[in-house]
Amino acid sequence: MKVLKKVPKTIVFSLLVVITLLAQISDLWAMDAKVLEERLTFLENELNQKQVNIDHIWTMLAACLVFFMQGGFLLLEAGLVRSKNSINVAQKNIADFILATVCFGAVGFMLMFGNSLGGLVGFDWELLAFDKVEDWTFTFFVFQVVFCGTAATIVSGAVAERMKFGGYLAVTLLIALLIYPVFGHWAWGNLLNGDNEPFLAAMGFVDFAGSTVVHSVGGWVALAAVLVIGPRLGRYDQDGKPVEINGHSPVLATFGCIILWIGWIGFNGGSTTAGTPAFAHIIANTVVAGAIGGLFGLVLGRKVDGHYRPDRSINGVLGGLVGITAGCDVVSLWGAIFIGAGSAVVVVLAADFLEKKLKADDVVGAVSVHGVAGAFGTLALALVAPAGTFEMGMWAQLGVQATGVATAFVWAFVLPYFILKIVNSMFEGGMRVSEEDELNGLNFAEHAATMGASHVLREMEHVFAGSDGQEEPHANFIAADEADEIAFYFKRLMDRNASLVTGMKNTTDVLVSASQNLASMSTDLSAQAEQTQSRAFELESTTQNVSGDMNKMADGVGEAGNLAKTIAENADEMSQTVQNVANEIRSVVGSIDEISSSTDQTQSLLSNAVGEVREGQDKMKALGEAARATSDVLNMISDIANQTNMLALNATIEAARSGEAGKGFAVVAGEVKNLANQTAKAIADIEQRVSTMQNGASDAVHVMEKIAGLVEHVKETADGIDSAVDRQSIAAGRISGRLGEMTDMTTYVASEINRVASNTHDASSMAGHAAHQTDNLNEGILDVKQAASLSHTQARDLKGEAEEISKSAAQLNKLVSSLSLHKMAQEAAE
Numbered sequence: 001m002k003v004l005k006k007v008p009k010t011i012v013f014s015l016l017v018v019i020t021l022l023a024q025i026s027d028l029w030a031m032d033a034k035v036l037e038e039r040l041t042f043l044e045n046e047l048n049q050k051q052v053n054i055d056h057i058w059t060m061l062a063a064c065l066v067f068f069m070q071g072g073f074l075l076l077e078a079g080l081v082r083s084k085n086s087i088n089v090a091q092k093n094i095a096d097f098i099l100a101t102v103c104f105g106a107v108g109f110m111l112m113f114g115n116s117l118g119g120l121v122g123f124d125w126e127l128l129a130f131d132k133v134e135d136w137t138f139t140f141f142v143f144q145v146v147f148c149g150t151a152a153t154i155v156s157g158a159v160a161e162r163m164k165f166g167g168y169l170a171v172t173l174l175i176a177l178l179i180y181p182v183f184g185h186w187a188w189g190n191l192l193n194g195d196n197e198p199f200l201a202a203m204g205f206v207d208f209a210g211s212t213v214v215h216s217v218g219g220w221v222a223l224a225a226v227l228v229i230g231p232r233l234g235r236y237d238q239d240g241k242p243v244e245i246n247g248h249s250p251v252l253a254t255f256g257c258i259i260l261w262i263g264w265i266g267f268n269g270g271s272t273t274a275g276t277p278a279f280a281h282i283i284a285n286t287v288v289a290g291a292i293g294g295l296f297g298l299v300l301g302r303k304v305d306g307h308y309r310p311d312r313s314i315n316g317v318l319g320g321l322v323g324i325t326a327g328c329d330v331v332s333l334w335g336a337i338f339i340g341a342g343s344a345v346v347v348v349l350a351a352d353f354l355e356k357k358l359k360a361d362d363v364v365g366a367v368s369v370h371g372v373a374g375a376f377g378t379l380a381l382a383l384v385a386p387a388g389t390f391e392m393g394m395w396a397q398l399g400v401q402a403t404g405v406a407t408a409f410v411w412a413f414v415l416p417y418f419i420l421k422i423v424n425s426m427f428e429g430g431m432r433v434s435e436e437d438e439l440n441g442l443n444f445a446e447h448a449a450t451m452g453a454s455h456v457l458r459e460m461e462h463v464f465a466g467s468d469g470q471e472e473p474h475a476n477f478i479a480a481d482e483a484d485e486i487a488f489y490f491k492r493l494m495d496r497n498a499s500l501v502t503g504m505k506n507t508t509d510v511l512v513s514a515s516q517n518l519a520s521m522s523t524d525l526s527a528q529a530e531q532t533q534s535r536a537f538e539l540e541s542t543t544q545n546v547s548g549d550m551n552k553m554a555d556g557v558g559e560a561g562n563l564a565k566t567i568a569e570n571a572d573e574m575s576q577t578v579q580n581v582a583n584e585i586r587s588v589v590g591s592i593d594e595i596s597s598s599t600d601q602t603q604s605l606l607s608n609a610v611g612e613v614r615e616g617q618d619k620m621k622a623l624g625e626a627a628r629a630t631s632d633v634l635n636m637i638s639d640i641a642n643q644t645n646m647l648a649l650n651a652t653i654e655a656a657r658s659g660e661a662g663k664g665f666a667v668v669a670g671e672v673k674n675l676a677n678q679t680a681k682a683i684a685d686i687e688q689r690v691s692t693m694q695n696g697a698s699d700a701v702h703v704m705e706k707i708a709g710l711v712e713h714v715k716e717t718a719d720g721i722d723s724a725v726d727r728q729s730i731a732a733g734r735i736s737g738r739l740g741e742m743t744d745m746t747t748y749v750a751s752e753i754n755r756v757a758s759n760t761h762d763a764s765s766m767a768g769h770a771a772h773q774t775d776n777l778n779e780g781i782l783d784v785k786q787a788a789s790l791s792h793t794q795a796r797d798l799k800g801e802a803e804e805i806s807k808s809a810a811q812l813n814k815l816v817s818s819l820s821l822h823k824m825a826q827e828a829a830e
Helices: 002-006 009-030 033-080 083-113 125-129 135-158 165-188 199-203 211-229 250-272 278-305 310-324 333-356 366-384 394-426 435-440 442-447 454-464 482-597 599-709 718-818 820-829
Strands: 115-117 121-123
Touching: 033 083, 033 135, 033 250, 083 121, 083 125, 083 135, 083 165, 083 442, 121 125, 121 165, 135 165, 135 211, 135 250, 135 366, 165 199, 165 211, 165 394, 165 442, 199 394, 211 310, 211 366, 211 394, 250 278, 250 310, 278 310, 278 333, 310 333, 310 366, 333 366, 366 394, 435 442
Parallel strands: none
Antiparallel strands: 115 121
C-alpha cells in the first residue's frame, strides 16, 4: 500500500481504464457473432443519438452566441451615436429582434425553408404553423431566427439619429417578411429540405454562413433607407463637405465590437449545425480574419485620417469577420488572412466613397462593413479557395458568386429603395423625425427618456435660443460630438457670464452714482419741502385775513343795498308828491285862464271877488305849505345821496384793499358815487325851483290880500288886473313846466337808485362768493401745508434709503470686482 501511495494518480487511473477495457474485450470475445452485432448496432445508435444531441447542443449554443451579437450591435451603435440618441438605438435593437422573431416565425421561416416553388420561394403548411415538425426543425429555426434578427438590426445603426421608430419597424417588417426569407431561400433553401433546388443554390452559389445572405442583404437595405431619409442635420457643411459627428462613447462601441467578435464564433462555427471537429477550422479562420481586418483598418485609418480613429479599427475587425463568413469552412488560413485584409481595405474605401460622393450618412458604417465587405468576401471565396473545392473551376465559380452578389444587390437595394420611397411619401413628414426632434434627440422625442448630456444640451439650447442676439447654434456651428457641443454652449455661457458681470459692474457704478445723486436730491427736496411748509403757513394766515375782510365787505355792501332800497322807495314817494303838486299847478293855471277869459264878467262878479280872492289866498297858502313839504323831502333825499356817496367811498376803499378780487366791486362803487353826485345836483336844482315856487306863493298871498283890499278899486285897475292875471298865467305855466321837469327828474332818480340797489345786491353776492372761494383756498392751503409736511418727512426717509442703497451698491461693486469671471472678461478683453 505504501508503494501504491508513491505512484502518481494519473498512472493509477490509466491502469484502471486499461483493466476495464481488457475486461470488456474479454466479455466481447466470449460473445457469439449475433450478440456482438446487436451490441455494436446498439452502440452505433447510441453514438448517433449522442451526436444528434451534440448537434442540438452546439447549434443552440451557437444560436445563443449569435443572439448575444444582438447585444454587441446594441453597444456598438449606442457608442457610435450621441448620447441623446443612445436609448433610441438600444430600443431599436430589441424591437427589431422582437418583430423579426414574430414575423420570421409566422411566415418568413416557411418562405425560406419550405418546399421550393420553382426555386423562388418556399411553402409548407407545417412550417407555417409549426404544428407537426421534428425537434431538429425547432433547433434549426432558433438558429435561423437569430440570423434574421442580425440582418434586420444592421439597418438600425445606419439610419440612427433621424429615423422615426415606427419607420424603422416598417423596415424590419420588410426584411423579416420578404427581403431576407426570399433571398435566403434562393441561397439556402435546401438546408432543411435537401430535395429543394433553389435557383442560386442550384447554380452552385456558395455562402457558408451569410456574407451575402445575411450581411449584404442587411447592408443593401440600410443603403436604401439611408438614401431615402437623407443625412443627419449638420453632417455636411454649406459646401457639401462632410463634417464628423462623433459618438458619445467609443468605449461602448469597442466593447460591442468585442462581443460581436465572440458572437461570430457561434455565427460561423454554428453554421455547421453539427458538433464536429470541423468547426475548429471555421472558428480559427473567423478569429484570424477579424484580427487581420482590424489591423489593416487601424493602419489604413491612420494613413487616411492622420490618427487612430476608433471606428476604423472597429469596422476593420467587423469587415474582416463579415468577409470571411462566406468561405470560412473551405479557405485556408492564408485565404482567411487575404479575405480579412481585403475586406478592411474595401471597408475604408467604400466608407469614403459613400460619405464624400454619394453623401450617404451611414452613422456606424453598416453599408461598407456589411454590404460591401460581405460582397467582397463572397467573391474572394472563389479566388482563394483551395484547388478542387469547386467542381466548375475558379473563374466559373467566380461568375456564379458574382451572380449571387448582383442578385442580392438588386433584391435588397433596388426593391426596398422604391418601396421605402413610396412609404416615405405616404405619411406626413415621412419616415424621418422633425428637425426639432432630431436636435433634441430621439431619446426624448421617441421614448420620453433622457440619458447623458442630451437633456442638459436641450435645456441649454432653449436658454440660449435667441436670448443673446446670436443665431441658433446649429445655424453656423456644427458639433463633432456632444462634448464639442457642450464646450460650445459652455463657451457661450462663459461669454454671457463675463458680459453679465461686466454689465453688473457698470450697473453698480451707475447705481453708486445714482444713489449719491439721489441722496443730494433728497436733501434739496427736504429743504424745499420745509420752505414750502413755511410759505404755506404764511399763506394760510393771509387767506384767513382776506376771508375776514371779504365777509365784512359783503356785510357792508348788503347794508348799502338795503339803504339804496329805502332811498328808492322814498324817491318814488317824492315823485308822486311832485306829480300831485304839478296837477295842482295845472289847476291854478286853469283858474287863471278862466280869470283871464272872464275879465269881461269881472264887473258883474266883483261882489263875489272877495270870496274868490280869499279862496285863492287859502290855496296859495296850501301851495306854500306843499312847497315847504317838498323842500323837506328834497332835504331827506339830499341826505340819502350824501350817505350813498359815503358808502360808495367806503366801498371804493375796501375794493382797493382787496386788490384783484375787488376790482369789479370798485367799478360798481364808482357808479354808485357818480349816481349819488348826480342825485345831489338834481335835488339842489329842485330845491331852487321849490324855493322860487315858495316865494311866488308868498307873493301871491300878498297880492291876494291887496286884491282883497282893492276890490273896490277893481274897476279902476281892471286893466292892471288883466295884466297881472296874464303875468300870473305865464308864471303858473312856468311853475307847471318846472314841476313837470322835477317829476321827470324824481322818476329818473328813483330809477337810478333802484339800479344802484340791484348792483349793490349783486356786489353783495359777489363778495359772498369771493369769501367762500377764499375759504376754499384756505382749505387748499391747509392741504398744501400737510403735503409739504409729508414731503419733508418722505424726503428725510428717502435720504436715509439713498444712503443705504449707496452702501449696498458699494458692497455689490466690491463683490462684482472680486468675481473671477469678471477678471476673466477683463483678461479676454485685453
